[in-house]
Amino acid sequence: MTSQRSVSCGLDFSCAANLNECLVYAHDSKYDFICVPLVHPLFKREFISGAATNRLGPFTRPDLILSSSDWNNLIIAKFSPFINVDSTNPIIRRNSEETLNQELSLASHFGLSGVTLQLKHGINKNVNLARIISDKISNNNSNFQVWVQVPMENPIRQTYSYRTEDCLVDENPWEWWNAFRTICDYNKRLGIALIVSHDVPEMEEIDKWLGEPVRCLILPTTIFLTNKKGYPVLSKAHQAIVKKFVALEVQFILTGATRYQSISYYHNYLDYLWKGCQNDGTIEKFARGYEDYLQCPLQPLMDNLESQTYEIFEKDPVKYREYQSATYEAIKAFISKKEKRKIIIMVVGAGRGPLVTASINAAEMANQEVKIYAVEKNPNAVITLQALQRDIWKDKVTVVSCDMRDWNPPEKADIIVSELLGSFGDNELSPECLDNVMKFLQDDGINIPQSYTSYIAPIHSSKLYNEVRQLRDKDKHPLAHFETPYVVHFQNKYDIANPKPLFTFKHPNTDSVTDNSRYETKTFQVEQNCVLHGFSGYFTAILFENITLSIEPSTYSTDMFSWFPIFFPIKEPIQLKAGDEIVVHFWRRCDSKKVWYEWCLSKPIPISIHNSTGRSSTIGL
Template identity: 30%
Template sequence: MSSEGLNPESDDFESRPSFYIGQHDSGRTETLTDGQYSQVLKSGFYFVTTPITNRHFYSRVCDLYKSHLQEREDWVAERGLTASQSANPSLPGPVVPTLTNKDTSYAPSSYVGNLVAYSSPWIDLCSSDPLISSISRQVLNLEVAYANFCGARGIIVPGPRQDESCRGVAQYARAIQEALKVATRANIIIHMPMYREPGLEEKEETLSSLLGKSNDKVTDSAKEIDLFSAWDSWHTIRSVCDYSSRLFIALRIPRRLPEKDLQERWFCEPLHYLTLARNTFQENRGGHPSLSRNHQDLINHYMRLKNSPWMILSDVGPEVESLNESTDKMAVDFPTLADANQILKENQRPRLPPLNPFVSYMRHLERQQPPFSVLETPTLTSFQDWLQSPLQPLSDNLESATYEMFEGDPVKYDQYQLAITQAMADWKTLNKPTSPVTLEAPTPENQKLIVAVAGAGRGPLVTRVLRAAEATGTAIQLWALEKNQNAYVYLLRQNEQVWGNQVIVVKTDMRSWEGPHIIGREVIKTKVDILVTELLGSFGDNELSPECLDGIQRHISKPHGISIPQSYTAHLSPIATPRLFADISSRVQADPVAFDTPWVVRLFAMDFVAAQKVPGHPRFQQAWEFVHPVLVSREDDFMEEASGGAKFTTVGGGSMSGSTGSNDHNARHCHLTFVCRTRGVIHGLAGFFESVLYAPQIAEKEPVEISILPDQIDRKSKDMISWFPIFFPLKTPLYFPQDTELEVSMWRQTDDTKVWYEWMVEAFMWAGPKTRVKVGASELHSSRKIACLM
């Protein structure tokens, strides 16, 4: 049984994501007036960026730095000090005084929520000059504090200009951490390029360059660009800030898009804005702005996020001069009351200013997006990256609403019905023996196929079995088993009102069921020909399907009996998912075992870090497999020797201290190697499953399967929504260099009373043809404290 089934909606939602487009002018030095702001909105934008401080404040800061240096030189000269004495680190540095009304035109207003505060691009938090870096940090704190006071919801801070200096990036990260504490309500959004494409940075020179203190290296256009260096800097910043939920990215989209690996890496980060500069666009044949097909695909992909990023068009107009002219014209040409009344009488429509051409194109692109798919209904979208605890199906009784959600997936039940239908058809074709259902002499009339649905819930599989029997003309005796006393009542009602009393409903735990039987002078036990269950979880076995089937498979007829599902496999892949790591981190105080919990989650904003198509090391690797029925089971022997179901309590013999070993055959272990071509970070392991519901026993027929593997689901069970993946988190993100091999170890453990998982990850890189060096490792995680109870 899955814990993630959902009922897809067919209407009441927009067919495509909406674009929210803002305007940024890198040359703007003052906040727009009401009239100017109105003109920007009329040209098609929803919001605008605004500088927090102006050129007056910038001049004050420059003068402060210069006067401090001059005062220090004068002080040294007056005392006749040497150079080493004048470099005393205990000498006081410059202190930037508080803002005044001349330093800013930004102020609280009725539309402050539509203004995105933009920190001064000239500050240099990465400077190697301690005076400049200190002044820059003070300026940043003054600006974010004032923007926070004015009611800014978001404050954009230009990111580091270079990535090579670890010291500079660390300084920057430390300053952002402090700014988050200063701005207690506002989000801090770091403006970062996707990669260091020339011309993608801020146009304004930094304080270091303007004051002649820059150590910036001249960029060599012929030098090979490190595509992942900008992401590395971002990773340092957010790590220092402990993955703050108020820290976001404004991602500069380059003119030339990088490889898919880097696009996916940024996709999993907390994107707030996508910024597109004028030079990112191309002119089409009509002279209008347009984006390449690759850019369109990127935007379409990013807009599928639950919290889709907003867009900022940079330096595409309208210019400040044109805004001033428009405002002046409005003031001159504003109609009198008599003129306005005449316009209304003549039913004339006022002329609206034309849309900005770049906005017009983006609106066209918005309409051209692929429509939402079956898996992108509002309900399913709301489940993106939303953590859910796995079910405890053996210890908990589910509510009717939960069953109803499970039943909302036609794909799963269609596949089950197909599997049951093929099994019945093969049984007849191969002329397999059936079981007697009366005490009379065997005849075709009283020989029926005995089918049991174990864990029937509200009966969706019972209905599918009856349909399969009708389609194949198979006479069946159908048993429905359910331990939930509340669902049992529902099944009895269904049997009377829907199934025509064709079903024998039994309230029992399937592991304690005595099996099908004929009631006469004495009870005569028979066997189940086809056993149907839906016990699978997101990892296949995580809801104790093996243990449940162990307790009932002794009733399956041998050697012809069939179990549906017939087998299932668990699969793993390491992933980067910063959002989930931040979410789990926020829960630790209230839930100390949050990082030891395998979470069910619809993984979306994440990156598969393992390379594809590596021989012997695919991106998705099988951890283990379970096959049913098991013809020889230690559990069967134990049950027989214990005379009807009581398990041994003798200590010793099992792999776990204090266990009997009766469930050891369901323990598993795997050790998998994943190859990572590019450097990155992982936050945990994504778990998936595949299942063969039925493998036809007649040649040339394809097996009936279901799968949630990303590279197989469309082929085997397209649009199936019953299961989301499972996520095994790491307490500490594991960073790894390029060309790394990640070694994943996982165990399925049991002590006869419960089942849990243990997992760890190690990172290795090759230091020579025959030498591998460990460069990192996680600790061993264990879900034993929240184990699934048998």
């Protein structure tokens, strides 16, 4: 347990008469930071009219009471609760605007890392607030994050409803947030402080928050129960909420009066819960630090991979085990129908040799003699293959330094083995490569893999949208990055619908005319209001008969980390309503030098074709 990360938890104060005493109390109770009002309510000022217009003296505590480091690391500031910049009363509104700007300026002066404010109830109640906040955080002189407090459930009712033109409209707090951040143009310095309610929403509603920039969960002490030993605990439903957000590395803020001997009891429980929720499986250890990080897909046909890249993928505990099993079954299938002789295996795209080793192991398991050709175009990897052949494999293996498409083998293969698959199945040009080597295969020969299918699904992820938007390249159009697929280890996202199969390729290809271009249309049903930011892509592969590899979530090969999913962004977020249909069109297009994908929507609204003619992203042949 010592290697596990501890929870980050703050303590909320409704008032802080002595800031240093509050910090000592929080520190002694194990809390990492405190959340306090920036200005004491007794020092309220009126800028337009009223009794406090001409108040003399300072309006809050001076910066000297804490060091700059403490202001930055230990304090989250709350704005004055009476601020209402969207009031219909012009005096209240103008007073509130002056007060908010004064407090924003003060937060910047103190060097705070974060400030927090609450949204008013209703989509149209926060528009002027959004303008002022957007103004401030778009200014490079201000470096703080703004944590927008949003209740998980509407505090007035579980679902807040009102009538407009005799039509019942449902409105929940996510709608308030969605309108607010849209007006703020998805500013990356906006985050959510999600207030966990006593009544737990449906899990589908909670899942939607997983696609948002939730920075912390605010936990009222009143939602805690007391266990048999007299300590605070959360109900199973509330534990399930915490568990969902642990993966997003959220922080916690505890608010409200303690009902126990020490407020540290809440921290102890949250730390225990946090550590118990951490997933330290194979994929989590491998992918740590790469969550929602955009990577350009590999192009091993165009570029020679580096030694480190080979080394990382060779550590996969699943892929080569399954390839070995598939090769073993394929060898057994040959033994049963042929006279006893050496079986010819060609490993095309052999890399540094893990598939060669897997093929040798499979042959030994089947007690069958084999002759293996290891074909590799990367001259640096060939050095490794030649060393392995000399020292370990001996005369079982012939190393061929050549692009598989240019090779003229001395004999035909019974089994061809390759690992040319990308995150989208065909995006590393496995179809184009294997079409050129199928002429090496006996008429009754076996190709491993036998087939592979790509999958797509619509996703909602503010994080990924902002990540793409931040990319800049002086040689490209500003929107070119939205026409480029990325390999991503998804974390901060909400799946709008389950994945559906897109393109399938089979080997050997029995079609009379070889054509690897594809066009498919897929329709997805929207279950609840959300925002479409793009599409996630996956693949499944049939290596041989019932032996498969998959990164598609419903059939995922447990502990396999050789492939992260792929992400196809769209240029503008699309607001979706429950009951909408998403109709997406995907093309795989080819010419003599390259392959590329194009995508667009026709419903719920038509959008332009992304990456038309491969103008922003191609895969070189």
